[in-house]
Amino acid sequence: MSRTRVLVVAGLLLTPGAAASAEPPPGAASCSGCHPVGANANTPVPRLLGRGAGELTAAMEAFKSGQKPSTVMGRIAKGFTAPEIAAIAEWYAAQH
Amino acid sequence: MLAAMGATAAGLPLPALAQGTGRVLVLGGGFAGATVARTVKAAEPRLKVSLVEPNPTFTACPMSNLVIGGWRELSAQQFGYERIRASDIEVAFATATAVDADARRVKLDSGATLAYDRLVVAPGVEINWQGLPGYDEAAAEIMPHAWKAGAQTLLLRRQLEAMEDGGLVVISVPANPFRCPPGPYERASLIANYLKARKPKSKVIILDAKDAFSKQRLFQEAWRQLYPEHLEWVALSNGGKVTSVEPGQLRLTTEFQEYRAAVANVIPPQRAGRLAELAGVADQTGWCPIDPVTFESRRVPYVHVVGDATIAGGMPKSAFSANAQAKVCAAAIVRLLAGEAPARPKLINTCYSLVAPDYGISVAGVYEPVNGVLSEVAGAGGVSPAAAPRAERAAEAAYAEGWFNTITAEVFG
Numbered sequence: 183m184s185r186t187r188v189l190v191v192a193g194l195l196l197t198p199g200a201a202a203s204a205e206p207p208p209g210a211a212s213c214s215g216c217h218p219v220g221a222n223a224n225t226p227v228p229r230l231l232g233r234g235a236g237e238l239t240a241a242m243e244a245f246k247s248g249q250k251p252s253t254v255m256g257r258i259a260k261g262f263t264a265p266e267i268a269a270i271a272e273w274y275a276a277q278h
Numbered sequence: 279m280l281a282a283m284g285a286t287a288a289g290l291p292l293p294a295l296a297q298g299t300g301r302v303l304v305l306g307g308g309f310a311g312a313t314v315a316r317t318v319k320a321a322e323p324r325l326k327v328s329l330v331e332p333n334p335t336f337t338a339c340p341m342s343n344l345v346i347g348g349w350r351e352l353s354a355q356q357f358g359y360e361r362i363r364a365s366d367i368e369v370a371f372a373t374a375t376a377v378d379a380d381a382r383r384v385k386l387d388s389g390a391t392l393a394y395d396r397l398v399v400a401p402g403v404e405i406n407w408q409g410l411p412g413y414d415e416a417a418a419e420i421m422p423h424a425w426k427a428g429a430q431t432l433l434l435r436r437q438l439e440a441m442e443d444g445g446l447v448v449i450s451v452p453a454n455p456f457r458c459p460p461g462p463y464e465r466a467s468l469i470a471n472y473l474k475a476r477k478p479k480s481k482v483i484i485l486d487a488k489d490a491f492s493k494q495r496l497f498q499e500a501w502r503q504l505y506p507e508h509l510e511w512v513a514l515s516n517g518g519k520v521t522s523v524e525p526g527q528l529r530l531t532t533e534f535q536e537y538r539a540a541v542a543n544v545i546p547p548q549r550a551g552r553l554a555e556l557a558g559v560a561d562q563t564g565w566c567p568i569d570p571v572t573f574e575s576r577r578v579p580y581v582h583v584v585g586d587a588t589i590a591g592g593m594p595k596s597a598f599s600a601n602a603q604a605k606v607c608a609a610a611i612v613r614l615l616a617g618e619a620p621a622r623p624k625l626i627n628t629c630y631s632l633v634a635p636d637y638g639i640s641v642a643g644v645y646e647p648v649n650g651v652l653s654e655v656a657g658a659g660g661v662s663p664a665a666a667p668r669a670e671r672a673a674e675a676a677y678a679e680g681w682f683n684t685i686t687a688e689v690f691g
Contacts, residue, residue, distance in 0.1 A: 205612070208622060212602040213626070215601050215626070218687065226673075226677065262624070
């Protein structure tokens with residue numbers, strides 16, 4: 183994720199500090215409820231950390247369109263816009 | 279400093295603290311509170327984070343309906359705080375006895391006083407002992423609620439195991455809102471499954487104070503297939519609302535008739551846990567209004583509320599919601615303590631229910647703040663499809679268990 187991300191607040195540009203730059207984009211923090219971030223969780227649900235942004239974006243878009251069959255992911259993907267999906271995918275791709 | 283100028287321009291108070299300093303105090307170590315503590319610490323290790331929780335062992339409610347039917351042991355629901363403590367979070371096994379929101383201090387029963395810059399109250403729910411005539415703490419030892427996992431869960435399991443074949447199990451369900459909206463129907467399903475296999479002359483009756491419930495079509499479809507002889511649902515409009523109980527007689531009285539149970543599971547009305555009242559964050563409904571961007575209380579500044587205790591718009595009172603809210607709250611606290619404006623969040627909820635140990639169904643939703651309320655994003659979310667193949671139900675049952683393993687590993691592992 184870009185460290186130069188900018189926010190517009192009340193007409194002023196402000197640069198978030200170091201702590202906020204690693205902050206997940208909207209929606210991304212919820213994913214780890216099901217998708218494991220540690221090494222030790224026993225689950226059939228795949229990990230997202232370190233996967234390619236292109237791969238994650240394509241999967242989310244395919245869930246959203248219904249092209250890729252799913253149980254819950256189609257219902258969840260429909261709640262996110264293309265830019266939101268791209269931001270989440272880039273953030274997960276950048277995590278180690 | 280640009281950030282400080284921005285915060286001022288946005289109408290926020292100037293940050294009193296240098297970036298990265300400050301003290302976050304969390305009261306309540308369940309899915310919500312423990313997640314806030316860990317997320318704040320991971321995002322900004324320079325913050326001092328403390329977690330106060332009376333019980334050194336956390337007993338998780340999700341999946342505990344499997345314990346009642348004998349498929350799972352209570353120990354699989356239990357987690358300690360060692361890993362949380364090891365991640366540089368101060369953990370105190372104590373009870374908060376006073377919150378001074380003006381001085382920003384919390385007093386504990388240990389005698390200690392803890393100061394905070396941001397307080398997080400994550401109290402879960404407590405039973406409203408005035409909510410159902412006849413149902414008090416003594417009654418709960420005879421008619422268990424089992425709505426807080428632990429000894430109550432095991433009591434209900436022992437009662438079912440000891441019941442004669444042919445005995446009637448009655449589950450009483452309150453009006454909304456309450457913890458885990460589909461939970462009573464999952465419990466009834468799994469009890470029916472147990473009865474069908476082990477006590478086939480018995481049945482379970484749900485006496486409901488509502489006419490509609492979470493995942494209703496899916497539950498009822500499955501009940502017709504799996505438990506036509508073993509489960510009956512009595513809706514509010516058919517006289518389902520329990521108006522009083524007599525524990526000595528194992529009697530539940532509705533507006534229309536009396537039921538004598540062999541085993542009575544009374545899920546009583548609830549409200550935000552005791553800490554909410556202590557901190558002054560609950561309103562006249564018994565629940566806690568919050569700002570959906572920061573989860574800061576609408577009633578008390580510098581105090582945030584997360585999890586089941588909140589009035590969270592469309593989000594249900596689930597462990598998944600609590601965990602998702604906690605991460606949003608933690609990110610907002612880190613920003614606020616750095617003098618930055620909090621980011622507009624988006625949250626997900628996913629809830630699985632088991633209709634049988636190998637038959638799972640789910641509801642999912644995506645939420646965002648709209649006009650100060652967490653609202654469900656239109657066109658997204660919803661429940662599992664009706665009439666799905668059994669393999670899909672089996673897959674959702676496996677996802678349910680995977681979800682439990684993942685979330686508990688994230689929060690306590």
